[in-house]
Amino acid sequence: MKKYYLILILLNGFIGAYSQDQQATKTKEVAFQAGEQITYKLKYGFFSAAEAMIKVENTPQKFNGHAALHINASAKTIGTFNLLFKTRNEYHSYIDPVTLLPYYYAENRQESKYRHSDKVTFDREKNVITADKGKFPFTGNVFDFLSCYYFARNIDVSHLQIGEKLELRYFLEDGIHSLTITYLGKEQVKCGLGTFNCLKFNPTIIPGRIFRKNSMLYLWITDDKNRIPIKAHVELVVGSLVMDLSQASGLKYPLNPVKK
Incomplete structure (x- = not known):
């Protein structure tokens, strides 16, 4: 993945916050529903850099006769950052509403x-992923990054x-990739919609042009039935980037900010 930029990094980080590969145990009740829409703002220091939106929709499209849910995510730079590094990304995933495993994924970056x-097509009978760059055999639960989230x-x-470490596997662009995440405990964290009781995680990141050798990525997910990420913070070679929950509608369960 030669072009692995900040918005995609943070979205993937959100996904990985508590996936456990094949050992993961899914709860009986699904935490989301069609109609859910979540929006995030990204800031570089004091400057607004980008925004991302993820929504879940019913779709008439079927896969091998099976119904599906459509997950649609978009990310774009705003303001001055359009002049520095204009980004317009769209991602689509079609998943089984019961198993939550993906049938099909598409992206345009x-x-x-x-x-x-x-x-990208997931053939679970033959255990083969077919993408624009070829065919990729797999075993166990492998997702695209939206369905994984x-x-x-x-x-x-x-x-x-x-301190417990978890791992996820997802397909993106040129193969199946893994991400290791460490659970750091519980914290109260403030975002654009209030202060929430959260679970805190630290996904690993690979040092490079935008990350220092010891750069850290922290994620906070609501400690409730919604389990939605409300904030992320990643250190860069110069400065840091923060992703903050700014809007949420159509949730299956009400948000419960801490009352002061």
Whole structure:
């Protein structure tokens, strides 16, 4: 993945916050429903850099006769950052509403002069992923990054101990990738919609042009039935980037900010 930029990094980080590969146990009740829409703002220091929106929709489209839910995510730079590094990204995932496993994934990324699109089909009878760059065999639960995020929201995390490391697998662009995440405990965290009781995680990141060797990525997810990420903070070579929940509607369960 040569073009792995900040918005995609944070979205993938949100996904991985508590996925456990094949050992994950899904809760009985699904944490989301069609009609849910979540919006995030990204800030670089004091400057607004970008915004991202993720929504869940019913769809008449079927896969091998099976019904599906459509997850649609978009991310774009705003303000001055359009001049520095204009980004317009769209992601689509069609998932089984019961197992939450993906049938099909598509993306269209426009990041400055870079362009990339992909169409990905998951064949679970043959255990083969077919994408624009070829065919990729797999075993166990492998997701695209959108379906992985929504599956992760339904993982039973009641047994987690501080310091425990988890792993997820997802397909993106050129193969199946893994991400390791460490559980750091519980905290109260403030976002654009109030202060919430949260679970805190630390996904690993790879040092490079935008990250220092010891850069850290922290994620906070609501400690309730919604299990939605409300904030992320990642350290860069210069400064830091914060992703903050700014809007949420159509949730299956009401948000419960801490009352002061």
